[in-house]
Amino acid sequence: MKHLLSVTDLDAATATGLLDTADRLKQALLGREVRKLPTLRGRTVITMFYENSTRTRVSFEIAGKWMSADTVNVSASGSSVSKGESLRDTSLTLSAMGADCVVVRHPASGSAHRMAAWADRDHGMTGTHTSIVNAGDGTHEHPTQALLDAATLRDRLGSIAGRRIGIVGDVLHSRVARSNVFLLATLGAEVVVIAPPTLQPVGIGQWPCRVSPSLDAELPALDAVMMLRVQAERMHGSFFPSSREYAIGYGLSEARAALLPGHAVVLHPGPMVRGMEIAPSVADSPASAVLAQVANGVHVRMAVLYHLLAGAPE
């Protein structure tokens, strides 16, 4: 594995291997005073975030640091990006500085793919064959989020294959949903997408999932429900009439959460809009795995960095 750009880069064995590595890393660090492994000593990991995201950026930073990589954070404001430098020039510059890995968050779908293509094509110019990790590109994918969700589900449910998992909300604009639908399907889950027609992507019929407009009808048979973030700007795009009506139809209220089977897990990629997407009491209930997701995020990202950077260069 040279880059992690999309969950479609991962077959079931590779994805399971990453989850296993994450589990072992978690095990290796359990109860230790010194939460540091020497594995990536001397490797440089740069996080390059063109969108604000404290949670993902910090998670990658901790993952790198716990494995002794030198992690450097670059944000788009305050760098040459704000002076109009192209993504390619920025990308090549980081490679030329010796970045073994660039973790990129960018508002344009496919930007991680482009950076990987430049890294592969131009490493003769820069002297470093940089690995690219997609930390969220536009409305395309967020593969490490899907991996940490899968890790959390495996923890809580014991297995993923054969489990029925509902993904609820703004699937159209959600990179988390895209990565999760395809990764969970690869891992053998039965995925149900639950969204109003205006928030369903065109051609979702060809995705490896079932589509349902009714949350209430699906909840009693779900092993897990994943609530998606509804971005404020969508409320002005005629995708649904009002946040009130959205909450009535697709919010996970206390009454609605009661329809779930007792063993079911509630996930949310965060940041949560409490009240609209999810009732505060549900978010803080024992069924909620929201904080486990965050904790697993670090181990999953360590696993990704391990698989990309620890072995021999390909």
Added chain:
Amino acid sequence: MTEHAPTDLLITDVRPYGEDAVDVLVRDGVVTEIGAGLTAPEGVPTLDGGGHVLLPGFVDLHVHLREPGGEESEDVATGSAAAALGGFTAVFAMPNTDPVADTAVVVEHVWRRGQEVGLVDVHPVGAVTVGLEGVKMAELGTMAASRAQVRMFSDDGKCVNDPLIMRRALEYASALNVVIAQHAEDHRLTGGAQAHEGVVASRLGLAGWPATAEETIVARDCALAREAGAALHVCHISSARTVDVLRAAKAAGVRVSAEVTPHHLLLTDGRLTSYDAVNKVNPPLRTAEDTKAMRAALAEGVIDVVATDHAPHASQYKDTEWQAARPGMLGLQTAFSVLVHTMVEPGLLDWRGVARVLSERPAEIGNLPDQGRPIAVGEPATFALVDPEAQWTVRGAALASRAANTPYEGMRLPGAVVATVLRGRITAQDGKVAR
């Protein structure tokens, strides 16, 4: 202004429209004799036709030559060279330049530059609205009456989205004997659009450009053109269902014509998975079903012509993230080969048909009296000599355009332009521009 003198030429062993081999004698840029075994009069040069196919010179209703203002991507000289090498003898240069070609001054500049370069007749297209802003009609009459003699107006790149402005433009144009060429895209339906709205774009997280945004504008404009009794030309049709709208409008007697680009005949949105913006174009590459419908409609005549939408972009505008990249592809030097590949080889179009869609109909639509003429005695000697048997591999860096954004990079294509003749003068031969 340089006036190039018409030339004398004997072209031997050519097959007009792929028919029997003849020799063609040209005096003063006009065909004076066609027959077997002609000999060159004293001092008249000979072009050995090698048994290749002779067609009327190609006419492209839709190119972007980027001059003025975008010379880092193309200019009239490099674009003219690409046109001549592609078999074209006339091109229509779209007005989305900087400044916009919305006044007589700018269109005359483009026209004069074309004359100076002298490889191809460059006909500037005037803007329909001032600054392409869709708000206020540009001075169509002044541009039509200028030395550039503008015969086609378009806001290409943008749609004349306001139905009232479009209606007035069609009405106004009807008295000037000019055609309004519409870039059919309802911008209210394509805000932020990056790719064909379909399975591929939705998986890739690219905002969709729905085919309905094209169909609805074409349907609306046909209704407006019928009411105005005006001529409407629809640029770069891309969707199968737009063809149905056009067919119905033509049957109802609307004066509407339409073009399709080579890339919409061949390429599909399946190419987008690399996010390489060389595949980014507006309207977007659509599905295999659409390309199939485009080919059928072109064969049927519902789509009148092939136009390249030749749109050079320097690498800094293309080698970026998809969303930031500019839409457009090179087309002039690959159009003929793509047409051979998609239409001639499968038997959808014969050489008469190629002459129709690449030369005769576009000349009619663009009101060019001396282009797209029959290969006959007394007609201008304006030809494309093509070798249908040739095979070549496309290399963007080897094309004459300043930019290299060809989607066909590395592709092996059939058919090559051997020579291009404009009013008796060879403008390109064996892959080299005449100087």
Added chain:
Amino acid sequence: MANDRRGDVPGAPGDRELLSAADVTRTIARIAHQIIEKTAGDERAVLIGIPTRGTILARRLSAAIGEFSGTAPEVGSVDVTLYRDDLRRRPARALEDTDVPDGGLDDRLVVLVDDVLMSGRTVRAALDALADHGRPRAVQLAVLVDRGHRELPIRADYVGKNVPTSRDEQILLLLAETDGVDGVRLQRGAGAGAGSGEAAP
């Protein structure tokens, strides 16, 4: 990691048998007695195996010690992959179990257990890993086979069998838990990676 420690073929014709199944059992018993003697009834002593076969040996040793002395020491395992100095020489390896007994390693006597000792690099990695888990009172090393070719100043406190080998020979160590049968064999010029024990650097 697992793969380079396991023979693809459990014994091929031409192998020389170094220890039979019965020898392996006897050897483990002998090491168990030595550990009892040397740790002198330290009830907090802990056996930490290096996965995969080291951990199995640690479990067997613990059982044997329990049988002979009445108290079976705690067993754990520490994966050393993350501490290896040759990670960059091969594609990223799968990680193995790490399982440190509750209460940690602080001030305890740790007996590291591995199957075959060669360069000493695995033990070096294990010592680093142990240090990150706590501060043992002392660390000892038990191995079933010592085949020589040390590259670091490391020696074992308990050795089942010393086997002089050449570098192109491979030690094939088989354990019933993973290979269906116990035994130690010497393979001459066997294919790279087909042997157990520390991979040649």
